[in-house]
Amino acid sequence: MNLASTLCVPLAPRLDTSGWVDSLRAIVGAESVLADPKELLAYECDGYTLQRHPPTAVVLPRTTAEVAAVVELCARLNLPIIPRGAGTSLCGGVLAVEGGVMIALTRMNRVLALDVRNRRALVEAGCVNAWVTREAAPHGLCYAPDPSSQPACTIGGNIATNSGGPHTLKYGVTTNHVLGLELVLPDGSVQWLGVTPDGGEDVEGYDLRGALIGSEGMFGVVTRALLRLIPTPTHWRTFLGVFDTVDEASHAVSDIIAAGIVPAALEMMDRLIVSALEEAYHFGFPLDAGAVLIIELDGLPAGLAAQAGVIEALCRGRGAREVRVARDEAERAALWKCRKRAFGAIGRLSPNYVTQDGVVPRSKLPQIMQFIQETSRRHDLRIPNVFHAGDGNIHPLILYDEREPGQVQRALAAGHDILTRCIELGGSVTGEHGIGVEKMDYMALQFTESDLDAMRTLRRVFDPDQRCNPHKMFPGSKRCSDFAVRKQAHA
Amino acid sequence: MRLCPANLDELRHALATANGRRVPVTGWDLHALGALLEHHPEDMTATAQAGMSLADFQHTLAQAGQWLPLDPPFPKAMTLGALIAGNHSGPRRWGFGTARDWLIGISVVLPDGRLVKSGGKVVKNVAGFDLCKVFVGSHGTLGIIVEATFKVLPLPKAQRILQHICATLEEAGALLERVVGSRLHLDILDLHRLPGSPPTLVMGFGGPQEDVDEQCQALSHLGICQPGDMEYDGLFHKWPHRKCAVMPSALMDTLARLEGCAFVARAGNGVIYHTQGPPAPPATAPSALQQRLKDAFDPHHTLPSL
Numbered sequence: 001m002n003l004a005s006t007l008c009v010p011l012a013p014r015l016d017t018s019g020w021v022d023s024l025r026a027i028v029g030a031e032s033v034l035a036d037p038k039e040l041l042a043y044e045c046d047g048y049t050l051q052r053h054p055p056t057a058v059v060l061p062r063t064t065a066e067v068a069a070v071v072e073l074c075a076r077l078n079l080p081i082i083p084r085g086a087g088t089s090l091c092g093g094v095l096a097v098e099g100g101v102m103i104a105l106t107r108m109n110r111v112l113a114l115d116v117r118n119r120r121a122l123v124e125a126g127c128v129n130a131w132v133t134r135e136a137a138p139h140g141l142c143y144a145p146d147p148s149s150q151p152a153c154t155i156g157g158n159i160a161t162n163s164g165g166p167h168t169l170k171y172g173v174t175t176n177h178v179l180g181l182e183l184v185l186p187d188g189s190v191q192w193l194g195v196t197p198d199g200g201e202d203v204e205g206y207d208l209r210g211a212l213i214g215s216e217g218m219f220g221v222v223t224r225a226l227l228r229l230i231p232t233p234t235h236w237r238t239f240l241g242v243f244d245t246v247d248e249a250s251h252a253v254s255d256i257i258a259a260g261i262v263p264a265a266l267e268m269m270d271r272l273i274v275s276a277l278e279e280a281y282h283f284g285f286p287l288d289a290g291a292v293l294i295i296e297l298d299g300l301p302a303g304l305a306a307q308a309g310v311i312e313a314l315c316r317g318r319g320a321r322e323v324r325v326a327r328d329e330a331e332r333a334a335l336w337k338c339r340k341r342a343f344g345a346i347g348r349l350s351p352n353y354v355t356q357d358g359v360v361p362r363s364k365l366p367q368i369m370q371f372i373q374e375t376s377r378r379h380d381l382r383i384p385n386v387f388h389a390g391d392g393n394i395h396p397l398i399l400y401d402e403r404e405p406g407q408v409q410r411a412l413a414a415g416h417d418i419l420t421r422c423i424e425l426g427g428s429v430t431g432e433h434g435i436g437v438e439k440m441d442y443m444a445l446q447f448t449e450s451d452l453d454a455m456r457t458l459r460r461v462f463d464p465d466q467r468c469n470p471h472k473m474f475p476g477s478k479r480c481s482d483f484a485v486r487k488q489a490h491a
Numbered sequence: 492m493r494l495c496p497a498n499l500d501e502l503r504h505a506l507a508t509a510n511g512r513r514v515p516v517t518g519w520d521l522h523a524l525g526a527l528l529e530h531h532p533e534d535m536t537a538t539a540q541a542g543m544s545l546a547d548f549q550h551t552l553a554q555a556g557q558w559l560p561l562d563p564p565f566p567k568a569m570t571l572g573a574l575i576a577g578n579h580s581g582p583r584r585w586g587f588g589t590a591r592d593w594l595i596g597i598s599v600v601l602p603d604g605r606l607v608k609s610g611g612k613v614v615k616n617v618a619g620f621d622l623c624k625v626f627v628g629s630h631g632t633l634g635i636i637v638e639a640t641f642k643v644l645p646l647p648k649a650q651r652i653l654q655h656i657c658a659t660l661e662e663a664g665a666l667l668e669r670v671v672g673s674r675l676h677l678d679i680l681d682l683h684r685l686p687g688s689p690p691t692l693v694m695g696f697g698g699p700q701e702d703v704d705e706q707c708q709a710l711s712h713l714g715i716c717q718p719g720d721m722e723y724d725g726l727f728h729k730w731p732h733r734k735c736a737v738m739p740s741a742l743m744d745t746l747a748r749l750e751g752c753a754f755v756a757r758a759g760n761g762v763i764y765h766t767q768g769p770p771a772p773p774a775t776a777p778s779a780l781q782q783r784l785k786d787a788f789d790p791h792h793t794l795p796s797l
Contacts (some may be wrong), residue, residue: 117740118740118761135699167614198763200735204775205777205782206629206797207578207624208781208784209624210623210625214620245664257533257535302704303698303702306700307699358614359615361613391614392613427613429618430618431613432617435617458787473619
């Protein structure tokens with residue numbers, strides 16, 4: 001039986017759809033509205049599958065005008081709207097908690113213009129992240145944020161969660177690379193926020209674009225974005241540091257940062273992940289290593305050579321038994337492909353997993369890794385790790401089998417312990433995945449009531465009715481059934 | 492009224508009182524709130540009270556071999572609060588952006604006296620809405636910034652600034668295009684023309700000594716080898732001036748229209764600081780959304796208006 005169906009009881013009777021689904025069809029065309037329960041199943045959750053609920057209808061608009069008309073209709077009928085990209089998010093950020101109209105932007109997926117001289121790209125919100133770099137690459141440019149889901153995830157979704165990726169260690173996250181955007185406000189009006197496609201970098205007034213990025217789809221529907229492109233690094237050096245223990249690798253990460261080197265990327269994978277990846281993709285990872293670091297430097301050739309020696313010495317100083325350098329672009333690409341498909345290889349280890357996205361100060365990495373190992377033992381669950389070590393952004397993957405009694409509860413409890421520890425160590429419960437429905441309760445641990453009030457104030461500036469992507473982010477928001485992390489954990 | 496609190500509690504009380512009595516607060520002096528609170532070199536983060544000067548902040552960071560790579564003019568007179576409230580930057584904007592790009596956490600006293608924080612002390616963090624961006628560049632119109640956490644960087648092992656004096660703006664424009672189209676990694680890319688001086692292109696870069704040497708060589712192939720400095724920036728900003736921002740590709744046309752006036756341009760970014768010139772366009776009224784934001788955080792308009 002589907003776990004979620006046992007947890008998720010619809011709160012309200014199904015929204016009465018009489019009439020308004022036809023109105024949606026009149027706006028976007030019958031072929032662009034899904035309202036059949038079978039069709040809606042694909043939209044009942046994102047990558048976080050512990051809770052599911054289908055929207056009442058899905059619309060697939062092709063233009064900003066269609067989005068605006070749909071949103072305006074929903075405003076008149078007081079219907080919730082849920083913007084959605086590719087659905088690759090990992091914490092229920094696009095869950096239709098009470099149903100409502102889901103606006104899926106996947107048909108608005110074009111790169112509209114590439115301005116090479118000004119290093120800008122104008123794209124539609126449903127444009128896939130990797131397509132931007134694909135289009136820009138012939139001009140020596142790229143779009144820096146590179147989440148692991150980049151072959152599928154959309155720019156609009158990246159904006160919603162302020163996505164990161166391995167190379168954000170050096171280049172920054174989505175908010176540093178989105179110059180401006182077009183937003184359909186929950187009342188149906190259309191606004192451009194931030195830098196306009198033919199405007200200068202400095203914009204008068206408040207940074208509403210910055211306020212919107214990372215708002216998890218709760219301020220309106222983003223329809224277009226103006227992206228900053230950067231020159232593609234031409235010289236790089238990619239290392240594979242092989243360690244006997246996670247602890248040694250964690251200390252090597254701290255040493256590299258302390259030496260004043262900021263690599264382009266600094267990623268860690270532990271033994272369980274490495275063996276799953278090796279089995280799946282045959283890269284040639286050592287199967288007996290306790291941990292592997294992927295360290296990538298980019299820059300000018302002369303400086304790279306000098307820094308490479310330092311990196312190798314620091315790794316060896318912490319007991320690395322081997323420091324390999326990627327021979328060529330092909331080997332480097334293969335390595336990154338493996339790293340970014342790590343979550344996909346988990347299926348070989350376990351029928352189910354839940355990933356966490358905590359952050360600790362970089363110097364606390366050895367402590368949190370130690371804690372995760374203890375947590376794994378305490379709850380008798382395997383917890384492999386693959387994460388952005390240079391940023392202190394951990395991704396413990398808690399493996400469980402929903403068919404085994406008690407395992408769901410133990411998995412939730414383990415996640416709870418780890419995230420609570422991240423906060424205690426001065427960190428955060430999410431570095432790049434977002435709060436969604438999954439981590440609402442942690443907001444009260446990380447922020448005061450005044451902090452949360454200020455956030456609610458900001459939300460009402462954009463969405464006075466709190467109708468856009470409702471029941472997310474804030475502790476105590478109405479949830480699907482009675483589902484509560486802690487209740488489950490202590491059950 | 493102007494606030495000059497002795498500590499945080501006093502500030503909260505004074506602002507809440509003014510707000511309750513509908514007395515406009517026109518300014519504040521956070522001299523007493525000027526302490527460095529935390530600096531963890533191994534985490535590359537630092538937290539300070541907003542009254543600390545940028546110069547003092549940099550001095551403390553430098554003792555551990557680090558810096559905040561922002562270099563607006565007059566850092567001794569600029570508090571961290573002002574740096575954020577104005578989203579300031581300096582010649583290194585081309586390489587390092589503005590205050591917005593380095594701020595990771597903030598504490599603010601709202602007009603009703605409540606202390607709210609956003610972000611945190613880790614470099615990657617998406618928990619909650621990003622109120623940091625609401626206060627960056629808000630010019631003190633929404634709340635009074637009292638504390639800030641920044642990402643910081645290791646100081647470059649070596650740095651160099653080169654300049655090229657051009658006979659005409661056209662020559663400067665042509666050289667600028669060659670530099671922008673090159674594979675150089677510049678932190679500074681400025682073009683200035685001070686009164687009585689010819690247009691001068693300034694390029695700065697830093698990193699390992701080997702990188703700096705390599706870039707010097709690459710620039711010498713473009714005929715650029717004269718040592719430069721950043722003094723023009725402080726000198727220029729002592730005069731009354733205006734700012735305008737254009738697409739980088741529109742920079743030279745815009746500068747040509749400024750005719751004889753003095754300017755410092757962030758040439759890579761398309762941001763121009765200039766003395767006189769064509770009259771500034773009338774200030775546009777804030778959008779409805781902008782005004783809603785102001786009214787939501789400062790409903791009685793106790794703080795300066797947008």
